[in-house]
Amino acid sequence: MEEPRILIVDDEKDLCQLMKTTLEKEGFSLIETAGTVQEGWEKFVRFSPNIAILDIMLPDGEGYDLCKKIRETSRIPILFLSAKSDEVDKILGLAIGGDDYITKPFSPKEMAYRVKAQLRRAGVYTMDPSAQTAEKTVGIFTMNAEETEICKNGQRLELTAKEVGLMACFLRHPNQILSKETLFQTVWGEDFFGADNTLMVHIRRLREKVEDSPSKPKHIVTIKGLGYRLIPE
Incomplete structure (x- = not known):
């Protein structure tokens, strides 16, 4: 099984790096980051990720917009990140095609666990054989x-x-x-x-x-x- 590719789209560079570092410690190495809707779409097309983590508020639009574009061609798991905690925002994110919703601030470990759970459900990730x-x-x-x-x-x-x-x-x-x-x-x-x-x-x-x-x-x-x-x- 090929190693999963992960795309993170968030304009907070420090948070992007924290998530990237956490995922690398969990054994993932194919990770791309982007800071805007446009850059995120370009990297999605070029990188063909197996999962996308999208912030909702981005400089040139919303993660919802990027999710809709991705859903036109792909069914990969999509996790939303947002400082918004209102239930209506969560429902909207899931209604337009998101698979999970994480409210900021969040535990990087929990984020990594949710990524693994979604990848397992998508059939593109298994436990490290040595751990089995x-x-x-x-x-x-x-x-x-x-x-x-x-x-x-x-x-x-x-x-x-x-x-x-x-x-x-x-x-x-x-x-x-x-x-x-x-x-x-x-x-x-x-x-x-x-x-x-x-x-x-x-x-x-x-x-x-x-x-x-x-x-x-x-x-x-x-x-x-x-x-x-x-x-x-």
Whole structure:
């Protein structure tokens, strides 16, 4: 499988460099950046990226405009970046062909994870083969290489497919706050809008199998207003 090509379009040069550096640390090397709609379109045509990350507010137009042009010829994943947090802006971005929406300021690590998730869904990215050869141990939890089986203190947890997906997501990012949007989009592969109750029910059921005292969770903890965090020790 060829290495994915990534296009970043944002007029904030420091932010572009930060995203580029973060993605390079995650193993990606074919990355192009642009600062305007016009430059972004020219690089899209020349570079043929497998995914595009578009800022909405650009000097010569909006990322929405570039998204529409890309959608005339391509179905590659498109992630929007914006300082706008209004739900109407998110809906508009998704309605015109975007696949995900990240509100500034954001965690570069989360951005990289969302890029990987979209590339996996598009069938143009798999895990590093060397990462598939061994179990992953995080504190008292162990996950097999295929991310299909999870143990706590050596004992296999009887989890549903969605619960395994949630735990796998937590174990890939231990001690980090994961937003509800990230968890739902990663595990369900769908937009989060209106899915808060679904996620809460699955987290509650997961705690019943993971925690010693589900009503007083010590491993899967709620970070009010932000999401959830796995404390693996």
